[in-house]
Amino acid sequence: MEGDNQNINGAGPSTNGLLQDQRKLLPIARGRDALVREIQENDVTILLGETGSGKTTQIPQYLLESGASGSGIIAVTQPRRVAATSLAVRVAAEQNDKLGKRVGYSVRFDERSSPETRIKYLTDGMIVRELLSDPLLSQYSVIIVDEAHERTLRTDLLISNLKMIQGKRNHRSTGSKEKEKEKFNPLKIVIMSATLDAEKFSMFYQNAKIIYVKGRQHPVKVYHSLESQTDYVESAMRTFFQIHTDQTPGDVLIFLPGQEDIESLEKSIRLFANQLPHDVMDVLICSMYAAQAPGQNSKVFLPSPARTRKCILATNIAETSITIPGVKYVIDTGMCKEKRYLARNTGGGFDTLLTRAITKSSAMQRAGRAGREGMGLCFRLYTEDAFDTMDLSPEPEILRCSLTSSILQLKCLNQDLEDLDLMDMPDTESISSALKTLWLLDAIDQNKELTPLGRQMALFPLEPVHARAVIASREQGCTSEVLDIISVLSASSKLFVDVAEHREAASEARRMFRHASGDHLTILNVIRAYSDISTTGGKAARREWCRKHFLNEKTLSEASEIRSQLRQACGRMRIDWNVSCGDGEGQLLKSLAYGLAQNSAFLQPDGSYKQTMGHSVIKIHPGSVLCDKKVPAIIYDELIYTNQIYARGVSSVQKSTFTAIGALNRRSS
């Protein structure tokens, strides 16, 4: 598509002059030469600066334009994919180039780059994955670790590996110097953060130099609720309309924990906005959250039309990674979603997303978003006492998330997590739980050594449990079907739209897809039906079909992208993805069971299910096809905790399957 990145930004070649003017006005622009010099002179630079000062978009361009990055590529890592893609779009426009040429991105299941690419925005997960094929990350001359204060698991692993890599690339003194230099071009590391925690990074890198970039922050008046709010979505809506009717023009940014709350608030604001008197400004709602496709959120960056107030509904992605212009009012629900590993009493541990109170540092960042262009107001939907009891800053992810997939990747690099030089060390319980999972999957042997199977699993851009199922499907002759199902499970949103008011209608509309063996084959039925619709009908027909059956069309289209990526991965590993078992559900369930053996439970005489590899009693989730059924044995995708422990994504399997795949022999060892 000719110039599609320009369209996304509303910035064609004629407006590039304007973009250049905007660049020059950013707070960071004055320090340009000094910054380039510092980065050139130091192996590691810690750069601290107010959100919106221009760190993420400008530093890579300064390094490129000044020639400081040499012939290598500049990598900029981001914890979230939507940040990586939207920043690449912006910087490509600023470089007046098409996305994927000199400026590109690389995120899981999606890449836009070419041999010409000189600045690459990637997720921290992608660059850790690149270590597998290029352990010295030799194609990069500068690696900028952005949003380091978020301390994601992958960022921590990267920071540790970069220290090692730099040692190898910059300080080799054996043999002919010239020859070594050729082979190991030196690496510059830049750690960027928006909060005041630079000391710890500096200490980790032998007292690396810390540079402060001054931002342009105007005063923000903060209001707290007088009483605690029980329903933050409703309270956010009321606060928004108060601002809308009482306050001067200026856009409103509302922080919510996740996509579901964003969608529900959007609906209610829309409903009330339509009933406003004519003399009140119009409302334009935009949203920003992780599961959006590249370009889907581009309208948040466009100026509000005349007589219109923009209302942006965002998750903590708008806290520091992405700066939205025009915001004067912030509404902070005080909540976020946090990934947390549940190891105890559950047999195999796993990650769940929990909605919880934010930290003080988040609350301050959120308020700061109101004061970027002038004086602002921030409305906190929690009391001042609640603020006082908040944690100071979030706990590093490495201390609270599943380590399974990371440990597997490290094993492929001949590294053991226990031996790494890390900023924070995870506890032994979560390391041993991850090792146990890998052992149950046959990825490592009794001596914790990587098996050939484990090495193969690591090559898939998938969770190890899913990679295991794909590999098993080869022997079972059902790779085509397993890829169909795994792509839906790997998509960022759920396939089945779950709205409390329409639960019965939805279940009725989806009756035709129900498969007696459970939710996995039900998903397969949906995919088959969707692909029939796709071949016979157009876009409108597909959309209508999804709406009618309460299916999330975005999940289906994302899944089909993921599926093509997985087919390519299979191709590289000489697994024929086209092999199909037709209606041979036994083979299909067996393949899945290879991956999900740890997520299995047997029926008890009293009608409950007990985990085979843990001690918990679980129930089948009401949303499952198998909800009222009593089958001897089940496998499931995940457990969720409410007042009870529910298994979600459930299929019925023969008990003998577990014996056949040798899963139960391992559980007691």
Ligand code: ADP
């Ligand atoms: P920092 O990394 O210091 O927080 P950034 O480099 O992300 O700052 O942002 C600098 C400026 O670029 C901000 O004013 C922001 O609004 C603007 N900007 C960033 N991304 C986009 C985009 N996709 N579209 C329009 N403007 C953008």
Ligand code: MG
């Ligand atoms: Mg930034």
